Amino acid sequence: MGRPPCCDKIGVKKGPWTPEEDIILVSYIQEHGPGNWRSVPTHTGLRRCSKSCRLRWTNYLRPGIKRGNFTQHEEKMILHLQALLGNRWAAIASYLPERTDNDIKNYWNTHLKKKLKKMNDSCESTINNGFDNKDLSSSDKKTTSHQSGSSNKGQWERRLQTDINMAKQALSDALSLDKPQNPTSFSITDLGYGPYGPSSSSSSTTTTPTSNTNPHPSGVYASSAENIARLLQNFMKDTPKTEVPSPVAATEMVITTAASSPSITEGGGEGFDQSLFSFNSLDEAEDKPKLIDHDIDGLLTQGSLSLFEKWLFDEQSNDMIINNNMSLESQEVLF
DNA sequence: AACGGGGGCAACCGCCCCAAA
DNA sequence: GTTTGGGGCGGTTGCCCCCGT
Numbered sequence: 001m002g003r004p005p006c007c008d009k010i011g012v013k014k015g016p017w018t019p020e021e022d023i024i025l026v027s028y029i030q031e032h033g034p035g036n037w038r039s040v041p042t043h044t045g046l047r048r049c050s051k052s053c054r055l056r057w058t059n060y061l062r063p064g065i066k067r068g069n070f071t072q073h074e075e076k077m078i079l080h081l082q083a084l085l086g087n088r089w090a091a092i093a094s095y096l097p098e099r100t101d102n103d104i105k106n107y108w109n110t111h112l113k114k115k116l117k118k119m120n121d122s123c124e125s126t127i128n129n130g131f132d133n134k135d136l137s138s139s140d141k142k143t144t145s146h147q148s149g150s151s152n153k154g155q156w157e158r159r160l161q162t163d164i165n166m167a168k169q170a171l172s173d174a175l176s177l178d179k180p181q182n183p184t185s186f187s188i189t190d191l192g193y194g195p196y197g198p199s200s201s202s203s204s205t206t207t208t209p210t211s212n213t214n215p216h217p218s219g220v221y222a223s224s225a226e227n228i229a230r231l232l233q234n235f236m237k238d239t240p241k242t243e244v245p246s247p248v249a250a251t252e253m254v255i256t257t258a259a260s261s262p263s264i265t266e267g268g269g270e271g272f273d274q275s276l277f278s279f280n281s282l283d284e285a286e287d288k289p290k291l292i293d294h295d296i297d298g299l300l301t302q303g304s305l306s307l308f309e310k311w312l313f314d315e316q317s318n319d320m321i322i323n324n325n326m327s328l329e330s331q332e333v334l335f
Numbered sequence: 336a337a338c339g340g341g342g343g344c345a346a347c348c349g350c351c352c353c354a355a356a
Numbered sequence: 357g358t359t360t361g362g363g364g365c366g367g368t369t370g371c372c373c374c375c376g377t
Contacts, residue, residue, distance in 0.1 A: 016345070016371085038362065054363075055346070090365055105366075106344055 013047040017056055021046055025053055026061050034062070059102045066098035070107055078104055078112060 017025075028044045034057060037050040046053065059065075070078075074096055081092040089101035089108075096104065 014347075036362095049347095050362080051364095052346080058364095059345075087366065101365075102345080109367095110343055 011047055012049050012052075014052075017048075017060075021048065022056070022061060025056060029057060029061075055102075059100045064098060065100060065103075067103075070099075070111075074099065075107075075112065078108060079116075082108060082112070 024044050024046055025040070028040060032043075034054075037054040040046065040050055040053045041048055048056075077096055078092060081095060085091050087105075087108075089105040093099055093101035093104050
């Protein structure tokens with residue numbers, strides 16, 4: 001009864017992935033497509049657990065992942081979404097398709113929590129308005145309350161509302177297949193890692209684990225070839241930082257331009273700049289890539305954003321987050 | 336130059352849900 | 357209907373690197 005036993009745990013390698021393993025995995029996925037991870041170790045000879053293969057692909061190797069510093073816009077998005085959704089990193093990552101949930105989670109734990117706490121402390125020192133939070137930032141408090149179960153109902157309602165919005169968005173997308181694609185949406189959506197996860201976008205990609213055929217059009221996994229080239233570059237340390245020009249590399253360069261943009265963590269120095277919460281501050285940077293901004297504008301003009309997303313990008317809502325006075329329940333009124 | 340501490344991040348762990356057998 | 361494994365997700369760990377002393 002039940003499924004046949006999967007891979008035996010004996011001899012499964014752990015620890016950091018080597019470039020050779022990365023190349024093998026990328027090559028296999030480039031040929032067969034992601035999914036059916038159980039068969040990956042057996043077919044590739046990798047002495048890795050299927051789950052490890054999947055994580056390595058989704059968190060590091062898959063095309064379209066933007067690495068490097070987070071932009072101000074991304075940071076604000078995370079702040080907004082974390083305040084609304086809590087530590088649902090996968091859901092948050094669905095709105096930042098170029099970032100993995102693991103990256104966002106790490107960034108939150110290592111950067112944003114500290115910044116928020118720092119800002120909260122500074123606010124408390126200047127404004128004693130009767131807040132009873134002593135040790136945790138407002139966002140942390142929300143997170144803690146989510147996890148403590150004292151507001152399970154509110155959390156459940158928020159999740160439900162988010163799921164409703166996601167479903168509405170998915171339905172909207174499904175009903176407007178002939179809608180011109182935003183060029184800045186890039187291949188994440190094409191890869192089946194769209195803004196609402198692999199499964200919800202499968203209507204256009206058919207990237208399902210059960211489908212072992214390669215459903216991806218030519219060029220979809222071209223970025224994987226670029227990944228391989230990058231891996232080879234890292235592997236062959238004789239040629240450091242020598243860019244290999246390629247069409248796909250040029251495509252990815254457009255996406256990863258923002259990663260090379262100056263990070264606020266560098267320029268901000270001490271303190272948590274209040275302007276961080278203001279989208280206007282983005283416009284002050286002249287040479288800052290406006291990739292995501294254009295994407296959002298395009299979505300807004302297309303009317304494909306839900307109320308939640310509109311709120312998310314609404315500048316006024318930033319003030320709500322800033323003040324930390326707005327309860328999540330009152331935020332839900334916006335929906 | 337050596338050492339210790341902290342930060343950052345990749346990877347693992349454990350749990351849950353759901354589908355397959 | 358039950359069992360089992362795959363996939364997804366959030367939390368945690370451990371290693372590596374950087375920086376200050």
